[in-house]
Amino acid sequence: MVQSIKTFLMFEGRAEEAMNFYVSLFGDAAITQLTRYGAGEPGPEGSIHQAHFTIKGQSFMCIDSPAKHGFTFTPSMSLFVDCDNAAEVDRLFAGLSEGGQVMMPLDAYPFSPRFAWVTDKFGVSWQLYLPQS
CATH class of the missing domain: 3.30.720.110 (Signal recognition particle alu RNA binding heterodimer, srp9/1)
Known part of the structure; x- marks a missing residue:
């Protein structure tokens, strides 16, 4: 396996909305893989278990975290x-x-x-x- 580094974005229920928004803004962007939580899995059924998308040749991952956390994104990154x-x-x-x-x-x-x-x-x-x- 070839080693790679991707930007990983963790949301609490808005991963699909964010990913679709980003892909719509950039001409060279696409959703390349998407899996959803099913019934009885840790996250709400139908939410994003893991998704991969690209923007301008860069790879990103995003999820809807089933765990609530006391932090979000920061402008320092x-x-x-x-x-x-x-x-x-x-x-x-x-x-x-x-x-x-x-x-x-x-x-x-x-x-x-x-x-x-x-x-x-x-x-x-x-x-x-x-x-x-």
Whole structure:
């Protein structure tokens, strides 16, 4: 087996909603594997036991945790997205910031002509970056 590293996102009942949302925002994204909890299993029947999806060639996993926990995502770990153009930054910003929180407003910065840092409605932190020309 080839060793790999994936970003793992743990939700409490919103994994499918989040995964579908992310896949809908990116043109190069797909759900590649999905298993659900069945009757009598630890999680609520039909919730996500484990799912795999890709965005821009990067692999992600997500689950609906059957165990309640006292923590969630933190902005100290964020998904850094290299965008192809300003329109992509703007589109992703509009989608990811809706219902979320803007941590750095969409603007030009010394390190990028178009950049924003947002936490989406699921609590996942995203940095949207356009490289200097």
